[in-house]
Amino acid sequence: MTISRAQAASLGSLGEQEYVSAMCRKAIANEKMLVVSLRDAEIVPQLLVYSQLSGDESLLHKALPFIEGGWNHMQTIPVDLRGEINSALHTVLKNSMSGDSGRAPLTPQTIGRLLGLGVNHLVPDDYAQMFAEEAAPSLGRPRTASWRRSPAAKDVAAFRVIIIGAGVSGLCMAVMLEEAGIPFEIIEKNDEVGGTWYENHYPGAGVDVPNHVYSYSFEPNPNWGRVFGLRDELLSYLKRVADRRNLRRHIRFRSEVVEATFDQGGALWKILVRDSAGRVETLSANALIPAVGALNRPSIPELPGLRSFSGPMFHTAQWNHAVDLKDKRVALVGTGASSVQVGPAIVDQVSKLLVFQRSPGWVGLNGSYHTHYSSGTKWAAEHVPYFNMWQRFLLFWATGDITFPFVQRDDSWSHLDVSMNAKSHIVRENLVRHIESELEGRPDLVAKVTPKYPPWGKRMLRDNGWYRMLQRQNVELINHSVKALTNNALVDSDGNEYVADAIVWATGFKPTEILAPIKITGRTGRPIRDVWEAEGPRAYMGMTVPEFPNMFILGGPNTGMSHGGGVFFYVELQVRYIMQCLREVIERGNATMEVRSAVHDDYNRRVDEAHARLVWTHPGVSSWYKNAKGRVVALAPWRLVDFWKLTLSLNADEFIFSDRL
Structure with missing residues (x-):
């Protein structure tokens, strides 16, 4: 499977060379800002831009032992090597201002090789072809179907x-x-x-x-x-x-x-x-x-007594900002994606948060989840050619098919009840360790929130302070579904009643x-x-x-x-x-x-x-x-x-x- 000859050729076209020259002149125009920004910007995209523009991959190989994936938090490149990369990129940007640096065209093969070094993982040929096509829109060639012959x-x-x-x-x-x-x-x-x-x-x-x-x-x-x-x-x-x-x-x-x-x-x-x-x-x-x-x-379950509840209630997708939840007893029904975001966001306002969980989801930690981009990274993305593109490629790789092996069933695997294969089981063990670490001293909560199915069986969730929220004094996790409502309470599947002033339905869609x-x-x-x-x-x-x-x-x-x-x-x-x-x-x-x-x-x-x-x-x-x-x-x-x-x-x-x- 290959991209078209026209697409491949366009990656090294005269228009692309003009783009590189213009961006380099833009970056060098404020050299002091360039120096400060590169020192502050994400380092792996810089490394990839340098290697692409110069054709020199020695620094990539030098940095390889310190790279473990596409996320910025997965690199530990030492300070002295970072400085060497900053200086090398500065120099190549200067040399590329005229557009006659002699650099090789950005071919699918080049993209695959460089990205593979940037994530420390082999990038197959078909992915290289796909990323080459992904590069074209950033150079003004959107992914579409052009006319083959001009219709009337x-x-x-x-x-x-x-x-x-x-x-x-x-x-x-x-x-x-x-x-x-x-x-x-x-x-x-x-x-x-x-x-x-x-x-x-x-x-x-x-x-x-x-x-x-x-x-x-x-x-x-x-x-x-x-x-x-x-x-x-x-x-x-x-x-x-x-x-x-x-x-x-x-x-x-x-x-x-x-x-x-x-x-x-x-x-x-x-x-x-x-x-x-x-x-x-x-x-x-x-x-x-x-x-x-x-x-x-939005999906709100048709439960007995639904319309008899006297307090305000609404779905997360129909949030009523006119309702003041401050010092209220709030029922949060559901523990999916929106609930994991809503709960930590409102827990400080409410007097009591009642979280109703029908079944737990896997909630994992991502080291970049709360990260704000530095001013240097944003400056580089706007002024340094291809920096933004390589950022996208690194994150595309980190969040893409790299996880597909974890969802495939291995019929010879001995723990198919809780994981799909050996790799899936390692992910599960890491997730369980995160749960146990976050809920240390609360084995009751660990038991409630640990799913019995394999990772990715339901939507994987990002930990937004969810487990720490569950330990708060004003939070109660009810490990049962809601079966009915009264005028002022929710009734769980065991028949227990929980008085609430307001209900937030985090019950998903249809x-x-x-x-x-x-x-x-x-x-x-x-x-x-x-x-x-x-x-x-x-x-x-x-x-x-x-x-x-x-x-x-x-x-x-x-x-x-x-x-x-x-x-x-x-x-x-x-x-x-x-x-x-x-x-x-x-x-x-x-x-x-x-x-x-x-x-x-x-x-x-x-x-x-x-x-x-x-x-x-x-x-x-x-x-x-x-x-x-x-x-x-x-x-x-x-x-x-x-x-x-x-x-x-x-x-x-x-x-x-x-x-x-």
Whole structure:
């Protein structure tokens, strides 16, 4: 699997040389600031930039014994060697200002070799190819599908696309449609862009993937404040993307898609839209792209007495900031990702925090979780060529497929009840040691919070002071689920009552009810919920479904990630694939394309076969990744590089095309 000749050549193109020269001149323009900043900046990206620009890898080999992975906290490069790297980079930046330093082009092979040294791990050839493609957007070549031959302007102008949702995936789709000149409109139910990062504003809300990975490859941000961003910083980033790309003019805010029906006679989608005033309008589009995501419908269990509770209660995704929790007895129901963030954020305000745990999750420590980027690192990311790119690559490696071996079942392993293989067991033992260290002297809590299933069986969580919070005098962990409510209390599964003034539901979403509550009807007259009723949501590549021509789902079935990676990468791959589909229809002069049933069914058979050997189908795991029938619906079973290969090129033979009327 290789990237195209055009892509590979562009990495060493004249435009790239001009970029390097301009950045070097920018860095050297304030030499005093350069010296101070390099002394303060993350050292491994500096080392990689130096090796790339100079062709000298001796310092990388010298530093290798002090590097144990992609995270900055996993390097212990001595001070004297850091100084040597600072000086060497300073010199090569000066020598590269004219653009005639004689450096070798940045090829996939160079990227793989340098990154391998930067993380002290062999980087396979296919990953090198993938990272080479990942480098291109930072140099102004976004991951998309360019026209192979210029279609007639009238054909492009006549092809209209409707996107549902202006979150991470909807905005990415819009950027690429704008680049291609294809008309589009986004229907957004909120009054702002951002999707989940607009809707989730609970205390402590943040991302558990590093920002340099949790962002678009074509919109790098050198000024991230933290390694792991909080909600406001992430939302600001998405707003800036919408503004920089002038996307708001395409967005119909405070409007919701109620239903969409494919009109076979006109080969168009008819989309019923209702605005905030209740006015209804029917729009027509050649292609429909739902980009609503999986985590957008809060789930509050329908419990006996739910509506009898007299105090305030709300879901974390619908946080009511008008409710003052100070000195209140607050019930926090659930111990998943949002709970682990909310609990430590509100514990100092409340008089009592009652934490209801149905089953514990693995909560691990990351040495960079609370790290703020230094001023020197941010300066270097903005002024030193490729520094930002190497930061992204290092973190991509650290959070990506490096963890995939841990989720694969080894049938010869003797402890399959608690771990998947020997490597998985080592991770488990490290996690247990962290729990025991944090909860020293509290064996009762250790027993309650230690999962009995393998790591990664449910979403892995970042320790945000969670275990220390559980030891606070005003915190009680109830190791039972909530079964009912009274007017002033919650009743657990043992029948015990816990009086509370307010309830925070940290009970997640409905990710297996993909595309709900929109009623989407295909060419045969069947709604998609009926098509999916027997086995749950399925789609080819997670994007296309037989009977639904010219509908391409972003964030569809089996496209979520849990072993690692950032959603932005997966979204960009899906968007690139969809752009290839749209290009195919327009360039061929067809009206529609629809995936063949046999292709769709074979793909989903392979998805299920792959999942059968992964941790998410472990008999000890019950999670929101599965639907009521036990099928894993939410997650992809692939490595990141596998999905990159799968979506790299469209095979038009897998689709049925219809002629224009």
